[in-house]
Amino acid sequence: MGWLAYLVGIVLPYVALALFVVGFIYKIICWSRAPRHLPWELFPYPHTAGERLGEMVIEVASLRSLKLHNRNIWLPSLLMHFGIYAVVAWLFLVLLGLPVALLGYLGGVAAAAGSLWMFTKRLGRDLRILTTPVEYLNLLLVFLISAGGIITGFFGEGLAVREYMLGILSLSPRLPARPSLLWEIFFLEVFLVYLPFGRMIHFAAKYFTYHRVKWGESH
Known part of the structure; x- marks a missing residue:
């Protein structure tokens, strides 16, 4: 278990972060170099930056x-997305040293419930x-991460998570005090590696979808 814990808790975080950054930059470059759409204004669209x-x-x-x-899948998707938003907010607040365990657990429950609901919806005849x-895999991954955060108590270990992340960011990593947290860390590493190369990167593609496709202009 010693070498495996070292691999998951010390080595893989840097590998996952590096692959995520490289993959993310690669995607951005590909999207930015894609041919512009014709400036056909078929419907009203916002022109100012504020709009x-x-x-x-x-x-x-x-x-x-x-x-x-x-x-048909709007409500479960909305629940899942708000759960993800809450978990991301929890992560940033934990880094700031704020006690926000409840936010993490609520986000985890919402993301787990939403992804499971979406999974069952897509098993129905109309959507199957x-x-x-890949879409089933995406939902399964979201469920594993959110449910894992609840089961392992990851969301309730804000101090331990903060110390671990600060150690990673300061290039002086230390294994978390609770070995069970390594399961959630492993799921997050898999997620980071997979994210730039899967469809869940659509959150970053929104800018190009709107500015270069829906709102593309000739000037």
């Missing part, structure tokens, strides 16, 4: 496009033929 920012915030907060085009194996 565009507001439009994107509304989309991220409400998943309005999904509600319009696939209402439209769902690829």
Whole structure:
């Protein structure tokens, strides 16, 4: 267990972070070099920076496009996304040293419930033929991370998580005091490596989807 714990807790975090950064930059470069769409204004769209920012915030907060085009999975997707938002917020607040265990657990429950709900929805006859194996994998990964954070007590170990992350960031890593936390750390490492190369990177693609496709202009 010693060498395995060292691999997961000390070595793999840097490997996962490096692969995530490289993959993310590669995706951004590919999107930025993609051919521009024709400037066909088929519907009203925001022109000012403020209007565009507001439009994107509304989309991220409400998943309005999904509600319009696939209402059947809108609620479970909204629940899952808000759970993810809460977990990300928990992570940043933990780094600041704030006691926000409740936020982490609520986010974990919402993300786990939403991803499981989405998974069962996509097993239905109407959506099953439209769902690829990758989409099931994405939902399973979200469920494992969120449920793992609850089961291992990861969300309740803010101080230990903060010390561990600060050690990683300061290049002086130390294994967490509770070995069970390594399971959640491993799931997060897998997620970081997979993220830039899967469909879940769509959160970063929103900018290009809106600015270069929906709102593309000729000037």
